[in-house]
Amino acid sequence: MDYNKFMEEFFKMTKLDLTNYKESQMKRRIDTNIKRYDCKNYVEYLNILKNDKKALEEFMSYLTINVSEFFRNPTQWDVLEKEIISKFLPIKRTINVWSAACSTGDEPYSLAMLLLKYFSADKIKILATDIDLDILKQAKAGIYPDKQVINLPSQFKSKYFKQNKDKFIIDNSIKKCVDFKQHNLLSDPYPKNMDLIVCRNVLIYFTEKAKSDIYNKFSQSLSDDGVLFVGSTEQIITAAQYNLQPSKVFFYKKIKK
């Protein structure tokens, strides 16, 4: 069995299309697992994945690395606040924001805290999505270890969190601004009319073709003047191809037609 056949069988089993993930990275991980489980080849490893729930969960969690934190890369959040959110101020209707691949919710909740500085809660609508249902459960619970709140500004920590030993519990007023849903960036339809899309630290795992499809869909998902905020290693080289214009570093504005 070659890698293509492995991907085919894996898709039948999980509905996850590995052709969208970078091949070299994926093969390296599979080879490591083949050795770890004492398998001889892809066939034997597939059998393990079919029959051993834990092995499958472990491989899936490799594909969905869930690391996140509040205000990850704080200087970029400063730019978001000062240069982007301030431009939304004249908007009178609801502000639509999408945090795509939101993991444990740190990112959409950070967005809610920031937006609440400028808008009333009834004007903020944050859609937060991830492929991983278990992680979405954690996000909804909103309880965090201290390492995830390390960059959280102290005024937000005191206003919106209760501390219980080494855990930080987020307030309902923030939870209410966020609607969590399962969504696969590679295959599900994208929402429309987003003023801001935040998608960080996930596209690095995908092939150039998959990324290109996603940028096209993000562009269609943005409202006129809408902004896409990407991760620190995810700058878009050919933004104009997607009808996007670099605004600040890591921020792209949709070009009006």
Ligand SMILES: C[S@@+](CC[C@H](N)C(=O)[O-])C[C@H]1O[C@@H](n2cnc3c(N)ncnc32)[C@H](O)[C@@H]1O
């Ligand atoms: C490293 S976390 C990024 C979390 C957050 N955006 C941040 O930057 O802190 C990557 C997230 O992408 C999600 N993910 C992986 N593949 C995905 C897909 N095809 N569609 C949607 N989410 C996906 C994972 O489940 C994981 O929660």
